[in-house]
Amino acid sequence: MEILSALLVGLLATTIQAADYYNPIKNNSADPFMVYDQGNYAPTVAQLATAPKNTVFKSTNTSYDQDYWAPEVHNFDGTWYIFTTAASSTANPVDSSRRIHVLKGGSTPAGPCTYAGQIGANVPGDQWAIDPTVLFDRGNHYLVSANGAQSICIGQLNGPTELLNRVVISTPTADWEKNGLPVNEGPSAVYYNGRTFLSFSASLCATPQYSLGILAYNGGGILNPSSWTKSGPLFTSANGDYSPGHNGFVLNPGTTQDWWQVFHATPNSGGGCDASRNTFFQKVNFDSNNLPVFGQPEAPGGPYDGPSGE
Numbered sequence: 103m104e105i106l107s108a109l110l111v112g113l114l115a116t117t118i119q120a121a122d123y124y125n126p127i128k129n130n131s132a133d134p135f136m137v138y139d140q141g142n143y144a145p146t147v148a149q150l151a152t153a154p155k156n157t158v159f160k161s162t163n164t165s166y167d168q169d170y171w172a173p174e175v176h177n178f179d180g181t182w183y184i185f186t187t188a189a190s191s192t193a194n195p196v197d198s199s200r201r202i203h204v205l206k207g208g209s210t211p212a213g214p215c216t217y218a219g220q221i222g223a224n225v226p227g228d229q230w231a232i233d234p235t236v237l238f239d240r241g242n243h244y245l246v247s248a249n250g251a252q253s254i255c256i257g258q259l260n261g262p263t264e265l266l267n268r269v270v271i272s273t274p275t276a277d278w279e280k281n282g283l284p285v286n287e288g289p290s291a292v293y294y295n296g297r298t299f300l301s302f303s304a305s306l307c308a309t310p311q312y313s314l315g316i317l318a319y320n321g322g323g324i325l326n327p328s329s330w331t332k333s334g335p336l337f338t339s340a341n342g343d344y345s346p347g348h349n350g351f352v353l354n355p356g357t358t359q360d361w362w363q364v365f366h367a368t369p370n371s372g373g374g375c376d377a378s379r380n381t382f383f384q385k386v387n388f389d390s391n392n393l394p395v396f397g398q399p400e401a402p403g404g405p406y407d408g409p410s411g412e
């Protein structure tokens with residue numbers, strides 16, 4: 103009895119402690135994406151720093167064996183798929199071959215994957231592409247990504263490996279999107295009270311003005327650029343975190359619209375597109391108009407209150 107209650111207290115203490123986390127949650131880790139599945143972040147946010155790394159795929163085909171950038175894992179009918187960009191080791195220059203590829207996993211997001219195919223080659227205007235993500239709206243899946251003009255594109259998916267079309271819904275035209283170079287990239291979908299939003303990153307990552315904006319879907323044709331309203335910058339360098347961007351949204355366990363975000367930022371005041379970028383985790387709020395509110399990037403350190411019930 104004595105031993106049992108000591109054990110229970112020990113477990114309880116672990117559970118309570120696990121709710122706290124320190125930022126950054128992972129060092130030298132850009133373009134983060136996170137899902138919560140079957141009781142696990144890793145199992146907690148704080149434990150991500152020391153969680154073992156799984157190699158889930160290694161290409162043996164030189165048509166797509168270089169530079170797997172910004173992979174994301176998404177679920178289709180109970181099976182997990184990884185969407186990533188990859189380039190060829192033989193094309194000259196290598197990066198011109200950069201396209202989006204899909205890997206098929208299994209019933210858990212961290213399992214081994216097999217190659218499922220390149221996506222979008224059949225759609226007119228096929229070109230250099232990065233930062234794929236999946237948006238879900240009214241029963242349909244859409245692939246959202248950035249193209250060679252560093253604009254945000256959306257197209258409807260027929261299952262995880264077939265893209266039906268592709269349109270540009272955001273180009274970097276405002277001053278805050280053009281520091282260093284005109285850039286829109288790193289889209290990620292979030293949903294709140296019936297609204298659908300895409301966050302994205304603007305300006306060049308090598309400038310401290312790299313920041314997050316939002317595309318708000320206002321109804322109407324989701325592939326119609328005029329159905330989207332852009333606002334920004336909404337999340338900018340602060341508190342020793344520079345060039346915050348390429349975020350991903352993840353739910354608090356057991357909730358349907360209690361959102362957190364992961365994003366990267368660098369401690370270098372000049373900004374950076376390099377390995378100095380670290381992964382941060384923090385709460386996302388929404389205002390009375392149901393629009394996302396990011397606040398400022400949290401300072402390195404903590405402890406911060408983590409997700410409830412993780």
Ligand SMILES: *[C@@H]1O[C@H](CO)[C@@H](O)[C@H](O)[C@H]1NC(C)=O
Pocket residue numbers: 126127128129151
């Ligand atoms: C990241 O690096 C800093 C500075 O070296 C270190 O204090 C911190 O513990 C590291 N964080 C993680 C999650 O490994």
Ligand SMILES: *[C@@H]1O[C@H](CO)[C@@H](O)[C@H](O)[C@H]1NC(C)=O
Pocket residue numbers: 163164165
């Ligand atoms: C490698 O990928 C290319 C492009 O998808 C394909 O045409 C080729 O058959 C693949 N090679 C092998 C050995 O599988």
